[in-house]
Amino acid sequence: MWRLREILRRGARVVRVEDIPQALEQLAAEPFAAAFADWSFHGGTWREALERLGALYPELPVVVVSRTNGIEEGIQEWAEVVAAGAFDLLLSVRNEAAVLSILAHAVASSEARALRAIA
Numbered sequence: 001m002w003r004l005r006e007i008l009r010r011g012a013r014v015v016r017v018e019d020i021p022q023a024l025e026q027l028a029a030e031p032f033a034a035a036f037a038d039w040s041f042h043g044g045t046w047r048e049a050l051e052r053l054g055a056l057y058p059e060l061p062v063v064v065v066s067r068t069n070g071i072e073e074g075i076q077e078w079a080e081v082v083a084a085g086a087f088d089l090l091l092s093v094r095n096e097a098a099v100l101s102i103l104a105h106a107v108a109s110s111e112a113r114a115l116r117a118i119a
């Protein structure tokens with residue numbers, strides 16, 4: 001995850017949290033455009049994080065960071081996380097362009113949903 005933080009810092013303000021309560025505390029204190037959840041979320045699972053964040057912040061796109069880099073396993077994981085309500089699955093944190101692209105797409109999608117809700 002350290003590589004992901006380094007990449008994201010180049011294009012966004014990054015806040016690291018250790019568990020779901022800390023994530024909720026940060027989100028209550030200030031708005032964020034997107035959230036990334038590690039597959040092995042400390043003190044819970046990515047699925048629990050999605051449920052809690054989705055219940056309180058339904059417009060917040062959450063990207064789950066995969067435990068694998070394999071394409072075949074990644075397809076199965078992607079289907080699982082999207083079905084659970086995640087915005088997307090990040091397979092590799094080594095590709096800076098892919099990380100920033102997912103972040104940009106998540107933010108744009110969130111903004112579009114917010115505008116649709118207002119209209």
